[in-house]
Amino acid sequence: MFVELSDDILAKIFGFLDASDVLQCSLVCKSWYRVAFGNQIWYDLCERYFLPKSLKSLLTKLEENAISISKSRCSESANLGSWEFGFVQSSRQTLGYESTDSEGSDSSTAAEPSTILCGTKSCCCHGRKRLAVLITHFINDAEDSYNKYSLFKEFCLYFSRGSNYVSRIVKVLDTLETFCRRANLAAARTLLPGVDDNCIVEHVGNELPADLYCLYRLCSGQYIPSDYSQFQGILGGYLFYDVLVDCNLSSVCSMQVSELGNRRILKIGQDMFWYNNRGSQGLFIDLETKHVIELTQNHYVIASNDIVTYLEKYVNDLSSNSLMVDRNTKQILRFCLCPTYSGYSDVVTGYIRIQATCLFVPGISKFSHFQEQDEFVFAYRIRISMLSSAPSHYMFRLEQRHWIVTDTDGHVENIRGPGVIGEHPIFHPGSVFDYASCAPLRGPVGKMKGSFTFRPLHHEPGSEIAAPFIAQVGELHLNIFERYRFPPDSPERYLQLQKRWERDKSF
Known part of the structure; x- marks a missing residue:
């Protein structure tokens, strides 16, 4: 039949x-x-496995990222000189970027890159040119342009492992760069070209999971300028007190396999991390489970089941405007501004609006089998603003803060003090003040709420603001389970809390 x-x-x-x-x-x-x-069947399979039809911009990015990267080097001792790629010239001449992008990029320049790019002189040249040719054939719909089954085999050969991840990774990279360009972030122009098989094998061997292998075939990491005066991490970061976290994708040449107990882990996300000289943290891949993990002081937590899922979640937060962007440094901040997230609150008292958001900081936290030694550090960011609709003569000075912090066991701590982070900001209609701080807990969940006392500096006699008033901060739920999981060898009391969260999604 x-x-x-x-x-x-x-x-x-x-x-x-x-x-x-x-x-x-x-x-x-x-x-x-x-x-x-038939050509259409294999064209559709190419689209499903490798390159979504709507993402033709990848071809442009292949050309832009591979143009005349002069005086680049694969190590401090090996200068490869000028690389010629044979693509049509565009407005961006080097990764030191003079950009005239139409989507709002600035025209600022940066120093010529002098960091590691890839493993061999030919890995970007040959591989990226070949991928550009394949994409050109894919975009061309003419029946006689190219046998689509042959094209599918070529893609399979180029991505020798994990071909089912390619389409998802292309979407992630496209969304990431589009967001950064539209937000006029310098990080939009720091992603490096992909690398060839021999470069990956030379520096990492064959230990990369298939999804991570495909990622580095398309994007080999991130260029970090020698002048690191402003954050450039493509994966965002945050700063509070003497802690600076700024996560970026490490290049293939700087990736290293190391031991964590009986596990082999690979560092894929470098960051700058200082806290009492405790050193660097970053993102890692568990080579056995493929989990994306972040290290604590004496253990680790699981951030995602795999790198592609991790990146998809991240760019989804960017696309939905759930993450903050620092207006001064143009840095993506990991603090989440999303009403559906329990670590976020937004309360208006009178004409004062207070937005609060928090996140768990693995690198300076620790958990063990001895609960009295545990410390789960949550960073929080506060944005205080006076509504533009306030009367023009209103002017307030922030006098005091008051926080009520409740930890996992119900222990309550009251914290009072003058101002915030040593400052007493003054507010008038339309003004905004941002600051970040932290709250350590003795367990992985808790909550905090508080208030700020404001004193009027200028008012009319007999007005309703003649006396100090209190602006409330909505309750923040401090909960690591919304972004992380404990590994199976964690203390049982925390695994029980995790099971409860997975079952009820609340505490």
Whole structure:
């Protein structure tokens, strides 16, 4: 019966199958063989496995990122000189970027890059040119332009492992760069070209999980300028007191496999991290489980099941405007401004609006089998503003703060003090003040709420603001389980809390 189906019907049926199943069907008979190798079927498979049809901008990025990266070097001792790539020249001449992007990028310049780029002189040149050719054929819809089955095989050869991740990674990179360009962030122009197989094998061997392998074939990390006066981490960061976290994708050449207990881990996200000289943290991949992990002082927590899921969650937060962007440094901040997130509050008292958000900081936290030694540090960021609708003569000075912090066991701590972070900011209609601080807990969950006392500096006699008044800060739920998980070898009391959260999604 199936042999008698028309070619059009067979083609529609085959369109729902995976590549291996289509090849199996081609062995049934001559008519199935003819349909199974139709151009449209393999064009659709290319789109499904590798390159979404709507993301043609990748070809432009391949050209821009691979143009004349002069005086770049793979190590401090090996200067490779000028690399010629043969692409059509564009407005961006180097990764030191003079940009005239139409989507709002500034025209500022940066110093010529002098950091590690990739493993060999040919890894960007040959590999990126070949991928650009494949994408060009993919975009060209002409029936006689290229045999689409051959094109599929070429893509499979280029991405020799984990081809099912490629389409998702392309979407992530495209969304990431689009957001950064529209927000006029310098990080938009720091992603490096992908690398070839021999570069990956030379520096990492064959230990990369398939999804991470595909990521580095498309994007080999991030260029970090020698003048690190402003944050450039593509994965965002935050700063409070003497703690600076700024996460960026490390290049293949700087990736190292190390030991964590009986596990082998690979560092994929470098960061700058200072806190009483405790050293650097960053993102890691557990090579056995593929989990994305972050180190604590004496253990680790799981941030995601794999790197692609981690990046997808991150760019989804960016696209939905759930993450903050620092207006001065143009840095992506990991603090979440999302009403559905329990670590966020937004309260208006009179004409004063207070937004508060928090996040768990693994690098300076610790947990063990001895609860009295545990310290779970949560950073929080406060944005205080006076509404523009306030009367023009209103002017307030922040006098005092009051916080009520409750930890996992219900222990309550009251914190009072003058001003915030040693300052007494003054507010008038439309003014905004941001600051960040931290709150340590003796467990992985807790809550905090508080208030600020304001004193009027200028008012009319007999007005309603003649005396100091209190502006409330909405309750923040401090909860690591919304972004992290404990590994199986963690203390049982924390695993029990985790199970409770996974079951009820509340405490």
